[in-house]
Amino acid sequence: MAKVLLKGNEAVVKGAILAGCRFFFGYPITPASEIAETAAYYIPLVGGTFIQAESEIGAINMVYGASSGGVRAMTASSGPGLSLKQEGISYLCGAELPCVIVDIMRGGPGLGNIAPDQGDYNQMVKGGGHGSYKVLVLAPNSVQEMCNFAILAFELADKYRNPVIVLTDGFIGQMMEPVEFPEVQVEVPKKDWALYGEEDDNKKLISSIYLDPDELEEIVIKINKKYKRMEEEEVRYEASYLEDAELVTVSFGVVSRILSSVVERCRKEGYKVGYLRPITLFPFPKKIINKLSEEGKAFLSVELSNGQMVDDVRLNARQSDVHFYGRMGGNVPSEDELYEVIVKILKGERKWLKTG
Amino acid sequence: MAKNRLGKSSAFYDIYERNPSSDKTVTHYCPGCGHGILHKFIAEALEDYGVWNRTILLSPVGCSVFAYYYFKVGNIQCAHGRAPAVATGIKRAHPDSIVISYQGDGDLAGIGGNEIIQAANRGENITVFFINNAIYGMTGGQMAPTTLVGQSTTTTPRGRDIYNEGYPIKIAEIISILESPVYVERVALADTKNIMKARSAVRKAINYQVENKGFSLVEVLSPCPTGWKMNPVDAKKWVTNEMQKYFKLGVFKDVGKERKSRKVNGEKVPLNKVPDIIDIPSDEKKEISRIEKKSEEKFLKRIKIAGFGGQGILLLGVTLAESGMMEGKNVTWLPSYGPEMRGGTANCHVIVSNQRIGSPLVDWSDILIAMNRPSLDKFEPKAVPGSLIFYDSTIVNRKPERNDVKAIGVPFTEIADGIGSTKVLNMVALGSLIRFTGMLSPETLFEAQTRVVKRKEFLELNKRAIKAGMEFIDSLKES
Ligand SMILES: Cc1ncc(C[n+]2csc(CCOP(=O)(O)OP(=O)(O)O)c2C)c(N)n1
Ligand code: SF4
Numbered sequence: 123m124a125k126v127l128l129k130g131n132e133a134v135v136k137g138a139i140l141a142g143c144r145f146f147f148g149y150p151i152t153p154a155s156e157i158a159e160t161a162a163y164y165i166p167l168v169g170g171t172f173i174q175a176e177s178e179i180g181a182i183n184m185v186y187g188a189s190s191g192g193v194r195a196m197t198a199s200s201g202p203g204l205s206l207k208q209e210g211i212s213y214l215c216g217a218e219l220p221c222v223i224v225d226i227m228r229g230g231p232g233l234g235n236i237a238p239d240q241g242d243y244n245q246m247v248k249g250g251g252h253g254s255y256k257v258l259v260l261a262p263n264s265v266q267e268m269c270n271f272a273i274l275a276f277e278l279a280d281k282y283r284n285p286v287i288v289l290t291d292g293f294i295g296q297m298m299e300p301v302e303f304p305e306v307q308v309e310v311p312k313k314d315w316a317l318y319g320e321e322d323d324n325k326k327l328i329s330s331i332y333l334d335p336d337e338l339e340e341i342v343i344k345i346n347k348k349y350k351r352m353e354e355e356e357v358r359y360e361a362s363y364l365e366d367a368e369l370v371t372v373s374f375g376v377v378s379r380i381l382s383s384v385v386e387r388c389r390k391e392g393y394k395v396g397y398l399r400p401i402t403l404f405p406f407p408k409k410i411i412n413k414l415s416e417e418g419k420a421f422l423s424v425e426l427s428n429g430q431m432v433d434d435v436r437l438n439a440r441q442s443d444v445h446f447y448g449r450m451g452g453n454v455p456s457e458d459e460l461y462e463v464i465v466k467i468l469k470g471e472r473k474w475l476k477t478g
Numbered sequence: 479m480a481k482n483r484l485g486k487s488s489a490f491y492d493i494y495e496r497n498p499s500s501d502k503t504v505t506h507y508c509p510g511c512g513h514g515i516l517h518k519f520i521a522e523a524l525e526d527y528g529v530w531n532r533t534i535l536l537s538p539v540g541c542s543v544f545a546y547y548y549f550k551v552g553n554i555q556c557a558h559g560r561a562p563a564v565a566t567g568i569k570r571a572h573p574d575s576i577v578i579s580y581q582g583d584g585d586l587a588g589i590g591g592n593e594i595i596q597a598a599n600r601g602e603n604i605t606v607f608f609i610n611n612a613i614y615g616m617t618g619g620q621m622a623p624t625t626l627v628g629q630s631t632t633t634t635p636r637g638r639d640i641y642n643e644g645y646p647i648k649i650a651e652i653i654s655i656l657e658s659p660v661y662v663e664r665v666a667l668a669d670t671k672n673i674m675k676a677r678s679a680v681r682k683a684i685n686y687q688v689e690n691k692g693f694s695l696v697e698v699l700s701p702c703p704t705g706w707k708m709n710p711v712d713a714k715k716w717v718t719n720e721m722q723k724y725f726k727l728g729v730f731k732d733v734g735k736e737r738k739s740r741k742v743n744g745e746k747v748p749l750n751k752v753p754d755i756i757d758i759p760s761d762e763k764k765e766i767s768r769i770e771k772k773s774e775e776k777f778l779k780r781i782k783i784a785g786f787g788g789q790g791i792l793l794l795g796v797t798l799a800e801s802g803m804m805e806g807k808n809v810t811w812l813p814s815y816g817p818e819m820r821g822g823t824a825n826c827h828v829i830v831s832n833q834r835i836g837s838p839l840v841d842w843s844d845i846l847i848a849m850n851r852p853s854l855d856k857f858e859p860k861a862v863p864g865s866l867i868f869y870d871s872t873i874v875n876r877k878p879e880r881n882d883v884k885a886i887g888v889p890f891t892e893i894a895d896g897i898g899s900t901k902v903l904n905m906v907a908l909g910s911l912i913r914f915t916g917m918l919s920p921e922t923l924f925e926a927q928t929r930v931v932k933r934k935e936f937l938e939l940n941k942r943a944i945k946a947g948m949e950f951i952d953s954l955k956e957s
Contacts, residue, residue: 124759127800127809127930136756145571153815164756169747171570175563176596183560183593187567190554195567213557236815297838298796298811300803303758307749317568319575321531323552324491331543331555333498376838383836456841 125300130268131156133301134224134288135164137272138196142308143222144170145195147184149177149203152236153292154226157198178203182210182223189219190328192316194276194308198224200292201242202233205250211285212251216330218315218345220279222272223257224288226295227375227426229452237452238292240375243430246289247403254342256349258356259287259403261374265299273306278356282348283315289403291426293376293454349405358401359410363389367396369445369468370414372423372435374400376454381424384460393468403431408438415439422447422467422474424460445474482507482514489521489530490548497547506544510710511615512667512700513542516607519680520578521549526681527688533576534568536561538590540582541615559590562597565604573742576687577604584614587623587647594653598693601658603740605683606695608649611702612721619705623647626724631705646724650697654730660692662731666699668717672727682734690739699725777807777832779917780840782857783907784825785849785870790904793930794847795826797908800926801918802830810838823852830917845915847907849890851875858883868911870903886914886954893946902936902943909947920944 128136135146135157146165148158158174165172171188175181181197188195199207204225214221227242229235244250247259258278260271268290275286317323332338360378363385364370373381378399388395396419400407411421420443423432432446447463449455466472482505484490494502507513524530533551537543539558546553552575556564561579569577579597586594586608594606613631614620620633624646628637638646654662661683665676676698683694699721701713708716747755754760781798785791792813799811812827827840842862848854848869854876861867863882871887878885888910894903912918927940 124761125803126757126759127796127803127811136758139752139756140758145567147567167747167755168752169744173566173570173600176592179560180563180566180593180596183557183563184567184570186556186560187554187564187569188571189567190564191568191571193571195571209557210560217555292815293812293838296813296815298799298809299838300809303753307752309749317534317552317554317572317575319532319534319552319572323534324531324550327496327546327553327555329537329546329553329555380837380839386836454839456839457837458841 125302127298128265128301129156129296129298130262130265130290131226131295132160133265133269134198134272135160136303137269138222138276139164139168140303140306140308141194141273141276142310143194143196143276144168145185145188145193146170146172147175147181147188147195147197148172149175149181149199151200151203153228153238153295154198154200154203154224156295157224157226161196178206179210182207182214185221186210186214186217186219189214189221190217190317192310192313192318194310196222196224198226200226200228201230201239204242204245208245208251211257212253212255213330214285215255215257215345216253217328218283219285219328220283221285222275222279222288223285225290227289227291229450235452236292238376238426238454239450239452240291240377240426241428241430241450242289243403243425243427246287255345256404257285257287258282258352258405259289261401261403262288262290263294263375263378263399265294265297266301268294269301269303273304276308282352284345284348291375353405356402357405357407357409359407360399360401361410362397364396364398364414366394367419368394369420369422369464370396370398371464372398372400372411372421372431373425374403374431375426377424377426380455380457381460384457384464387457387461388464393465395464395468400431406434406438411435411438415442418442420467421445422464424448424455426450426454443473447474482509482511484514484518484521484548487518487521487525489524489533489550491550494547497544505548507541508704510701510703510713511541512609512611512698512702515667515673516609516676516680516698516700517545517548519677520607520684523681523684524551524576527684529576529684529688532574533578534572536565536577536579538581538585539616540585542580542582542609543616545580559585559588560593561585562590562593562602562604562606566597566600566602569602569604573603576684578684579604579606581606581608582615583608583610583612583622583624587649594649595656598653598659598695599656601660601692603687603690603692605687606693607680607683608695608697609700610649610697610725611700611705612646613702613705615702615705619707626720648725650695650730653695658693659695659731660686660734660737661694663729664697664699664725664727666717666722666727667701668699668714668722675727686734689734690742691734691737692740697725777830779830779844780842781828781830781845781847782825782840782843782860783828783847783849784823784853784857787822787824789824789849790901791824791849792826794904794908795828796930797923797926798828798830798918800930801922804922804926805918807832808835810835812838825853845911847911848874849903849907854878866915868907868914870907886910888947888950890947893950894943897939897942897946899939902939905940905943906947909944910951911947913948913951920948
């Protein structure tokens with residue numbers, strides 16, 4: 123199909139609609155508002171429902187209700203809103219309800235600011251709500267991926283009966299790039315566990331309450347088996363220049379775009395630097411990191427945070443030096459800045475370790 | 479202990495399989511509890527209106543968390559207080575279903591205060607049954623928002639004190655002052671007469687939903703002998719003598735007769751129509767509008783555009799990016815975004831290249847367009863040696879200082895004013911840029927305009943502005 127110049131925040135909605143999403147529940151917040159605005163414009167035109175909820179709590183619970191009804195439903199927000207959605211995410215996981223949640227990260231903690239940030243990594247990837255659950259997290263770094271991952275997210279959500287998060291930063295949401303839309307048409311199939319307002323419903327129950335400890339334990343083991351399966355089947359990453367690399371950069375979102383330029387420059391200057399971009403943050407690409415670590419490579423995780431993903435890198439790169447470089451407050455490192463960090467590490471002039 | 483049986487109804491399961499208790503024919507409610515009576519009235523109404531087989535019941539968090547043990551309908555268990563939002567989601571997904579939100583006073587009036595008010599205010603076509611028992615039953619008798627003044631609970635051991643906890647909240651009154659709801663009544667499960675009134679209220683509230691009239695709420699004053707530490711007989715009396723004194727019974731709102739039934743089901747859009755509706759152009763359209771210019775040489779332009787908010791900086795960038803895309807290039811456009819743009823400074827980064835674009839940020843510019851003095855001051859040092867700086871010579875009161883870059887002063891503002899609108903200075907800039915660099919053809923720009931400019935009345939003016947910018951560059955070359 124023809125290319126269209128779009129914002130990431132618009133592309134994610136169009137992708138979702140192609141994936142059969144007809145229900146969007148949102149609440150405004152910069153830098154995610156265009157998602158709700160785009161949904162408000164298009165979703166009713168394709169016979170769907172858009173509601174501006176009273177809060178992110180309202181929105182996520184509307185998603186819970188719609189998803190109970192077997193339809194594809196979505197919500198989107200940014201850090202402060204995601205904090206409010208965590209209760210609902212825990213319930214969605216407990217009740218095994220599929221849905222897609224987009225987080226366009228901004229500066230925090232607290233009200234922070236609206237500039238790009240990646241400090242929601244822990245709350246989204248590690249599970250900011252209560253209980254032993256996990257969510258699958260996709261991390262797009264281009265507008266094309268915002269579209270493609272919306273589609274993929276709905277597929278995976280239904281495959282695992284679990285919420286899927288599309289996690290990125292303000293720049294990827296606000297940026298415009300050409301998008302080529304895939305030719306997909308999804309007729310969402312009827313789900314045997316969902317409620318449709320028909321007699322058969324009385325055999326079904328959407329719930330996350332299990333009073334009996336043994337029963338609840340069994341359920342938690344069951345849902346955790348899904349997470350194991352995700353780790354086996356859904357790991358996705360993008361990599362280049364790994365083979366002879368001495369230092370492998372790890373990054374996602376806008377940082378991974380900057381680093382792709384920096385790594386090219388390093389290579390031109392003869393520095394053996396590799397590039398690894400986890401596309402799924404959960405499941406995290408453990409195996410490749412493990413393998414690279416065994417080969418004696420060092421790592422540098424660059425994040426717009428105080429160092430959150432780096433913990434996952436370190437956990438899987440026990441044999442390696444794992445460096446971390448982070449900017450916060452909405453600051454984004456320049457190419458020169460990162461180039462310098464990399465060269466200093468390679469020359470052994472400085473170690474960048476996570477502080478604290 | 480007296481057994482709590484609900485009796486037969488097609489809206490109840492015969493055997494409560496989900497109830498872990500060994501006797502699967504009795505409920506988990508305490509003797510004398512109001513929940514059982516209300517359950518019976520609801521089941522009876524669902525059966526009588528013939529809708530039990532398309533009903534979805536939402537269980538709250540509270541003693542009625544297990545309502546799904548009993549109701550032979552579709553059941554959803556919700557987070558504490560969120561049932562009205564969940565109800566909104568499922569009702570919108572299946573408008574033909576009958577959705578009932580069943581909630582206690584901690585659930586509805588406490589933690590879920592916002593959800594209920596907003597669902598009521600949207601006029602969701604659902605029915606809410608609100609059990610007001612003046613206490614948190616399930617968690618062991620703590621204060622509810624509806625606990626009476628002076629009433630002692632485990633968290634108001636000296637009685638509810640208006641100076642510490644305020645007065646009990648009157649939900650029926652609050653909901654009834656909203657415009658959207660159709661029907662709001664408060665009833666009491668106390669003496670026989672009022673119990674019968676409660677029964678009618680339940681029926682009416684369900685019937686309004688069956689008729690697609692909109693939102694109904696029935697507040698039910700209900701005994702909680704356990705929470706109140708009373709026997710069932712005294713508990714009923716307490717409803718009459720104490721609760722009813724403060725919580726007045728009656729119909730607070732009933733506009734069901736005047737309200738028209740709402741249209742429930744929208745039109746289903748065929749899937750093959752969807753891409754067109756959501757503005758995804760088809761391949762045929764692409765053939766007409768894409769003007770490709772193939773070139774083998776490496777092409778990379780990193781452009782920084784900066785100025786005041788309101789100067790059309792972002793649109794200038796978008797037009798450039800759109801044009802680049804139309805000529806088959808890779809492009810990125812990255813704005814400064816959010817409220818900071820209002821009145822303050824604005825800038826955007828545009829990259830046009832025939833290579834894959836890594837970073838979308840322009841740290842070092844090949845082309846800087848400075849629309850005001852602060853922008854020139856800020857970004858001049860970050861211009862690549864040998865690069866171009868365009869600046870608005872009408873309002874920037876200095877020339878670029880660098881002598882390793884090419885500076886081109888164009889009176890954007892003056893030229894735009896000459897055309898009749900300062901607003902089009904961004905297009906003047908665009909015209910001079912493409913004329914000077916030859917990086918894009920004017921035809922592409924004009925075509926790109928028709929795609930990115932929302933207000934079509936500006937198209938002609940913009941075109942003139944682009945041309946004026948081009949002509950100015952030509953005049954420089956001549957002189
Ligand atoms: C977020 C959250 N906070 C607190 C609780 C604990 N809790 C369970 S039931 C309940 C009170 C319910 O009271 P009410 O709505 O009055 O219903 P009743 O038990 O009286 O029928 C509370 C506070 C919870 N489950 N979730
Ligand atoms: S504690 Fe009160 S509300 Fe709960 S079941 Fe017992 S009597 Fe009913």
